[in-house]
Amino acid sequence: MTTLAMAMTPTRAADVCDDETRALLEERFEVRWAGDQLDQAEVARLADGAEIMITSWGTPTLPAELFGDNGPRIVGHAAGSVKRLVPAALVGDRVTVFSAATRIAWSVGEYCLAACLTLHRRLPSYDARTRAGGWKPGGEFRGRELRGRTVSLIGASSTARAFRSLLAPFSVTVLVYDPYLDRERARELDVTPVDLPAAMNADVVSIHVPDLPATKGMITADLLARIPDGSVLINSARAGAVDPVALEREALSGRLRIALDVYDPEPARLSPELLAAPDVLLTPHIAGDSLEGHLALVRYVLDDVIAFLADGSRGPSWVDPQRWSLLA
Missing domain, CATH: 3.40.50.720 (NAD(P)-binding Rossmann-like Domain)
Known part of the structure; x- marks a missing residue:
């Protein structure tokens, strides 16, 4: 079974992942859930041997060495911008990135x-x-x-x-x-x-x-x-x-x-x-912040990740490496 790392705190997971999506994750993947202290050491532990990493607000920047031979090949960001999260040089080569920005x-x-x-x-x-x-x-x-x-x-x-x-x-x-x-x-x-x-x-x-x-x-x-x-x-x-x-x-x-x-x-x-x-x-930077919108974010990227694993298709959350420099 494919290993998937949920690189977000339990509080954030409750914010961006509804119960139906949580059940789907447990059914389809061997899921590693993060603890309350989501630091670089915890992210490294989650990433070791995981093919997929799901991130969100609060996830530390992912260093290049995280994506070594035993690191993730797919990052699904259940939040907006990914530019400060994943090293640009690796996108499209060592790692395929999905982002919920279009859902937000x-x-x-x-x-x-x-x-x-x-x-x-x-x-x-x-x-x-x-x-x-x-x-x-x-x-x-x-x-x-x-x-x-x-x-x-x-x-x-x-x-x-x-x-x-x-x-x-x-x-x-x-x-x-x-x-x-x-x-x-x-x-x-x-x-x-x-x-x-x-x-x-x-x-x-x-x-x-x-x-x-x-x-x-x-x-x-x-x-x-x-x-x-x-x-x-x-x-x-x-x-x-x-x-x-x-x-x-x-x-x-x-x-x-x-x-x-x-x-x-x-x-x-x-x-x-x-x-x-x-x-x-x-208003205090809440334009993209809605109850339904947040709860939909993990599922939004997860559906595209599952499709990509099945047949290589690139759904709406797929991040085009050619447009990386123009991303928000």
Whole structure:
């Protein structure tokens, strides 16, 4: 029977592995479960003689020597990014990697839709007014519908694609800035490729870029200024993609409705002025964090691992070594 190492603490395993998947693991594999202290020594113990290793948040970085002759040949990451987990030089050669990032993308897409609708309808302002004893503000401000508007996706990542699919019922025009998106793929997604300045001219601008040197500070003060008054800006990707000083200035001006789920540093240290700003939605890096989404993560990669072992097929969680440098 194939040996599979669950390189995550019992607490994390309960978070990302439902009872049905746990039963499947025990039925199909000789499973090694980690203890509460998941350090490098424990990971090495789990890996010795195991063909498969399932990891998640909290798993230490896996050193190259772990993948020797008696080490794992498959890593299934029941979490998001794998770039800091597995040595890049080994991927596709000594180890095949699977990641649940595309499953987490659905949760992020739902967050983006929720933030978009919440801010377009100006629910935070209505909520604050009602709590203060007020009532309908009349002509002072009014929410807007999403239907028929223009939405820009900065990056065509899996989270952007999930958000785009959820936008379908609203008959929106979807623009995408992504230098790696070819026209055939754009047609499949039913989006219009544009350059970055043009992407700012939208009712909703949602950021979906990975953490790369090319994306740091890519949304400058000048680009933020191009976003029309009253538009919604959502960042559930990387805080470093946006000029922080210009972003706070826009938030305090009240010109834009802004949803932030990522910060630099984290946990966030936000100014009192930003905390009090109207129509600013602040969440603690939870866009991809949902109850059902987390419990599905081990099964998501496990199904693809089982298929790969059976016939070499590469399911949606398979990580393409050729695209490693572009991963989040």
